[in-house]
Amino acid sequence: MDERAVDGNPGTQADRPGAERGAPDRGGRPAGGGFEAWASRAVGALPQVVRRVPFTGSVVAVLVVVGLVSRTVWRPLWREPWFAEVAYGAPALREGKLWTFVVGWFFTLTPAQFAGGVLLFAVLVGACELRLGTRRAALVAVLGQFGGIVGASLLVWALSATPWTWAQHVAQARDVGFTTGALAVVAVTSATLRSPWRLRVRAALWFYATVAFLFEGTLTDVSHGLAVLVGMVVGQRLWGVEPGYAPRTRRETRILAFGGLVVLVLTELVVLLFPNHGPFGETSGDAAPLLDVLVDLVLVGFVANQLRCGKRWAWWVAVVLGVLNVLGAAVALALILLDELPGGAPVALGSGVLWVGELALLLFDRGSFRVPLRRRLPGGVAADELNLSRARGLLTEVGGSTMSWMTVWPENRFYFTSDGRGYVGYQRHAGVAIALADPVVPAGTAAEAVREFAAMSEHGGLVPCLFSVTDEVARAARAEGWQTVQIAEDTVVDLPDLAFKGRKWQDVRTALNHAARDGLEFRLVRLAEQPFAVLAQVRAISEQWVGDKGLPEMGFTLGGVDEALDPQVWVGLAVDGTGSVHGVTSWLPVFGPGGVVRGWTLDVMRRRTDGFRPVMEFMIASACLELRDRGALFVSLSGAPLARGGAADLDGVDRVLDKLGGAMEPLYGFRSLHAFKAKFSPRYEPVHLAYRDEADLPRIGLALVRAYLPDTSTRQLLAASFSRS
Known part of the structure; x- marks a missing residue:
């Protein structure tokens, strides 16, 4: 919003005659546009904000007070001799210090974590409290925090009885903080958002939790993963405004696949620059040389951008990369189980786990990546730049119906008539060639275009039909022995x-x-x-x-x-x-x-x-x-x-x-x-x-459903029908 003046009058402060920079307006507030005026407005609005998010405000206030009193604002908590009396984890469970699973919420390990943790809690939980309501946000934060840290502590304690070195190490760790509850609130609140933000928030949460666990694997990362997983499920069940967890549009699917591929290659770069000890072993020295990673970043980035555009060839490349990485992860897992740890195995296994999710998205939503390759296809030609340009030129030259412009959309194919003076735009689904709108041909030649289109379809083993044609073309089709039925009115x-x-x-x-x-x-x-x-x-x-x-x-x-x-x-x-x-x-x-x-x-x-x-x-x-x-x-x-x-x-x-x-x-x-x-x-x-022929109608009906809803299953159709009835 463009604030033209503090007092609501048009024009900036400098525009008003006789005004001096920093002079008070009629309300007594600083009228200047500098930092002092901004700070004054922010401080004045603070009580109102706190009243709208009392839970968030109360927690932030307690965090600040505890940080100041305990001196952890400027001094790392783990250096204090009483650290073990407030930090939770598997050691606290073994020692019977159950109070730490509540007291530890209000501390942070380092001054940097204090600043970042307080800010993130205020922003994330505050925004969620506005949407969920104070009672729900408080309940989710408390239960999510307690359940997450207790569940994570019990889990690593149980796993420490196995030969898994990582679990034995994490079972000795202690932690503090309220971040698990904050992420639980965000995960639950994501169910109340509508597309596309619902999927974006969930994807960001899931990518963060998964990558942090696979390549760092601290007690915090385990509790975060549990909170995000349970929070999404509970939120969807109790307050979900849209069904399911999957992308709802082709664009969402493409963007998610694009983001996933970029995150995969960026993760490799981050592991190289910041090695750590993850669940599968030390990542130090495991990553590829920096130059190789940068080359991968450029190449995979190019493929990812083409995925964002829905290109079919990029889908194939990404699927092949995914399969190779998953196979590499399987080999790395086998080597780790055999107690042989060659360089790169922990990184390969972690990346392979991420690739499983990306591969599942690409395979299950493959219909979102149907933008064709630039090559000639049987039964017509694809809508590449050359054919699109030719079709548009013919449409401009001979004219068309009110729907003819839709034939030059990229997902269509073209059959150009034998005389080169027109074309039929169509799509292929379920063995049917669905011609869209009237053939774009000179006046009086529609019957010949219909005849040629039918011959082309038969040659390719396809069932031809004409969809959304005018009276003129319907008469021409009937003259060729076809049948017609009115399906709409323009x-x-x-x-x-x-x-x-x-x-x-x-x-x-x-x-x-x-x-x-x-x-x-x-x-x-x-x-x-x-x-x-x-x-x-x-x-x-x-x-x-x-x-x-x-x-x-x-x-x-x-x-x-x-x-x-x-x-x-x-x-x-x-x-x-x-x-x-x-x-x-x-x-x-x-x-x-x-x-x-x-x-x-x-x-x-x-x-x-x-x-x-x-x-x-x-x-x-x-x-x-x-x-x-x-x-x-x-x-x-x-x-x-x-x-x-x-x-x-x-x-x-x-x-x-x-x-x-x-x-x-x-x-x-x-x-x-x-x-x-x-x-x-x-x-x-x-x-x-x-x-x-009437015998073609069942297949034509299925083809039309696939044309309009290429990514929707019969189960989704039935579920949506019952839910709206």
Whole structure:
């Protein structure tokens, strides 16, 4: 937030006539913008902050007082002769000093740990207390701290009876601190967060706990690992706002895989620079030479970046690396068990354990890494840069339907017609070639394009179908012996004579008036040209919207932020006076012959949950007016899959699709979305599915599910349906 003046008046302090730097304002507070003014505001706000987080404030106060009285603020605690009387661990259990498992919470081993521990406790637990509430945060912190340190002490004490040297060493160690309880609170609170922050917090916690245990392995690390593990499970069960622990979107999966790979190679660098004694032995001198590690860092970093982009070849490289590292860890474990400890074995074993998690993510979520290789594929060509450029050129030249721009999204393939004047954009799923939207071909040649596409599919052993085609192409398909069924309705708003007058536009006028009253501004921009702060808000809104669903984000005809970054796409933003984005829409171009943009199609439509309530009505209406002024003839609000208006009697395939649409309604609200678009008084144009034989419909249905939800299992679909019913 931009604070223009301490007293709330516009302009900075220096802008006010006669003002002197540091002079008090009308409230008696320092008016300058220097450190004194900032410190004064911070001290003044401190009592209010403490009142909101009384548990955190109380613990921090006790830590500070104990640190000052015991002199551990400037003197290491382990040097004190009474250290063993306050430090917990397996020795305290053996000696019967059970009070240390409570008293030891409020001490720190070194002055550096005192400063860092107090600060981290105040920030982490304070933020969690605001979200969980004081009672819950206090209960979790106390139980997590006590359970973590007692459990860790008992565990290492029991393991010390084995030949494991590490366990015997840690069983002699004593420790102090409240960090275990703090991490338990963070782990539990992560369950109350929505995507993508839930996964990010959990990944950071788990990476920290795992790496610290594998390569350092102190008593603190053991208690931290127990607290994080139990905290995540308990938090998810009691207060989880989203089901499961896995990534919910393709982008989350890619970022998690990217982060995991980077952490793996950085861990190797940290072990080299800071050797230690871990559970598997001494890491001193085990790591590879620094130059080798730096080369690995560059190479693996490149692969990790391509994983972040969802590249298939990077997935294969990462899987091969993972398998090799896991095999190396198995060999290292065998050598350690045989009491032979060659150089590098402890590091190889620790890295192998980390690679198991990375490999599991890559294998189980392999559908997130489907961006194709740059090579020719059977049954068409992949959407590499050359073919994408060719397809876009043809689309600009001959024009297309309201959905044709979706055919040039990267995950599609192209079949270019034999005369080279057009193409069919399609995807392959479950043995089906799903052509998306109308063939992009010159007028009057749709039937020939359909015939060629069917022949290409047969040659590749695929079942062809045409999805989301207009009446014209549906007629051409029927002329070729295909069958068609209406699956949706495109909602089109004509712009030349658009005026929001009359009773039917009441909701739209109300949204526009309220937005003006609240200072909300509409901007039509190229998203890729926006500042990082705006782009970050757009991504956060989009991922929060996806996180509210019972299933991962859909693809195929439903784009996201990545598609909105295309420089040919307009993006509508609703921005308030503070720069906060309340909603985002994206508009895809609809080309006519000769490169003329006839209209625009609505794709992304997402809002901030706590923002301006009628923001969608405001953004769509504002976009219609601005695009009309720029010469557009119409806008398409798109058709919701498996949703249509009217009360006509249905039979056969239509009835099955109607029931499927009803079943999907609790999950994605297609029919509710269709009803919302009726506020803009559109005209309706049928959208069809074309197929050759009823026997193909089961496979086509499965292929469409895979196209829209490539990473979702049948179990997830059923679980989401029951949970929303």
